[in-house]
Amino acid sequence: MIRPWILAGVAAALVAGCASPPPPPPVADHPSQWNENYHALIIGNANYRDWRPLRGVINDVHALQEALEANQVETTLKLDLTRAQMEEALVDFVFSRGLDPRNKLIVYIAGHGYTETLISGGQWGGIVGVESPDPRKDLAGYRRSSVPMKQLEDLLLKAKSRQALVLLDTCFSGALFEGAAPPVPPTSDEERRHRERLPTRQFITSGSAGDRVPDFSQFNAAILGLLTGTIREPQWDGYLTGTEIGRYVASTLVSQRPQYGTIRDPRYADGDFVLRLDPRFSPAPMDQPVPVRFVSNIDGVTVYLNGRELGKADARRPLDVRVLPGQYMLRAAKHFSTIPSIDRIEQIANSWTGQTVQLRFPVQVAPPP
């Protein structure tokens, strides 16, 4: 028979400085507990055989790589690829990083794009390989040295990853969404959170078909800003979503008409890609609840904040809640039926996004009689 004995465990109690309203009820499914990994493939095509060079691309993709890595995204950067090399890089990426559903994929491609008008009147976008000739002089040559965006869509359907986000900073790249319904923004915070759990294949392009994107990429600058906190994410909570990026670029880069949306497959239509920003880049505002996780070393610990019960934390199942930033009186207790409860009282100060509070109960196991 094993009986827990309590040795000690009361720390000084401090009262919160923030007499704010009581914290909201716990949220069970929060991105902070999904244990996901982020992987990015970045392709930058700057120097072409027949197309004019895109001087800005090299700097853009290096800056993007740095910004993603600062947010704990593993990156692969490839420069000046032919059509065959682009296909290889994409297949290698999808069939290595995309094999685990929890791995989230980001594909960023900067370079020339080209749009053909189909007999049906639809538009057909392709990413131009560096070896491609001018399609107005050699259409067959162009077609065999470019990657149709449709192919990129199909390839991503072979990934097991639940979520994938494609960012295309290419001339004429809006062709992907011709005729597709515009995405409907979520109407509530709950709906938004729900969408962030669902599988998605999201695409954001820098400019509509027919528009030429200049050498200096405002699209790239906007994404860098969002990733590094110089532009505040529209929904200020430390989690940057595909819809947030899409809506931001669509509303600020009006003249080049960026497009965003998901592929048409209904199974991927409702999700929203979510990237957890490094806390450095998204300090939580004082009026927005932020996620806090409680981890306990023993099972069945009840957690109270300012005297209000939040729920139970177990050794294997942490308790995730969202609270407003500030100071709170934290009480954690383990109730037994036969022996007095053990209590541990702590203070959390300045809670921030993704904070984890360790609840350590010094517990000794009595020797068998």
Add this chain to the structure above:
Amino acid sequence: MSRFVPFLLLTIAALAARPAAAEPMRGLATVVMRNSAGTEIPLYSNSFALVVGNATYTEGYTSLPPVRVEVDLVAAALQRNGFTVRKVLDATYEQFLAELAAFSAGPGADSENRLLFYFAGHGETVMLENGVPYGSICMVDTPRADLDRIGYEKRAVSMQRIYDETQRMRARHVLCLFDSCFSGSILASRSGGDSFASDLDAVPDDVRDHLRHPVRQFITAGAADQLVPAKSVFTPAFISLIEGRDPAARRDGYLTGRELAFRLYNIVVDRSKGAQTPQDAFVDILGPGKQRGDFVFKLEGAP
């Protein structure tokens, strides 16, 4: 800007026509259909076929020696039917992409052309993560999917890609035939099989006018879960139909794509004792609800 487009198209058409001169061509390729009043309905000014046969596989798939002969027979039959044929034997992935691009950007650029794509070789179907079967045709350097999936992904040509390429063609009528294992999967993910009209030969005059509308048609030798024998049943049936050897098919002197699919189905199911069921699909490239044309073969000795 836009007024340069017709000029460009003409240039492309002219470029495309140039290599054709070197190929064997039988008489005038213009296909005209006559309605009962004797009025001529011009259907095509030129006919082009890309015939690809993969017999010698190097990366794991078994070789298919009969394909070598089959593509010769198909090419010859198409030439007799007025097609300028580009025949490619044992295409690698890169060679195939180049041939397909040249076919779509060359002959495919003229709306008055009739295009036929024929493939014999291995096919493969993998499942996408959304549960949709995804079929591809294998080039001679495509590694076997179950042995080297990543290599396979890099060098297999998806049926979707062929379908997409037909969308980029401006030619009014494009017919694609696939004599390969597992080749039916494009149809599972697309519009599904087409329902057949009961009286295929009775082509009333007003329907003949509709024939000119654009269409993309796909016929595969089997359904997605069927193995197709190395010695083809499908190809001989196809040849006998376009050669006009089937008396039922040649009554009115024309064989339409829809009729071809229907008769191929009957012959192949019968000869394979039900083991192989050809699939076909029409794709309305102008969107649903628009009038759909039909591919037309003029049969030998037609009235």
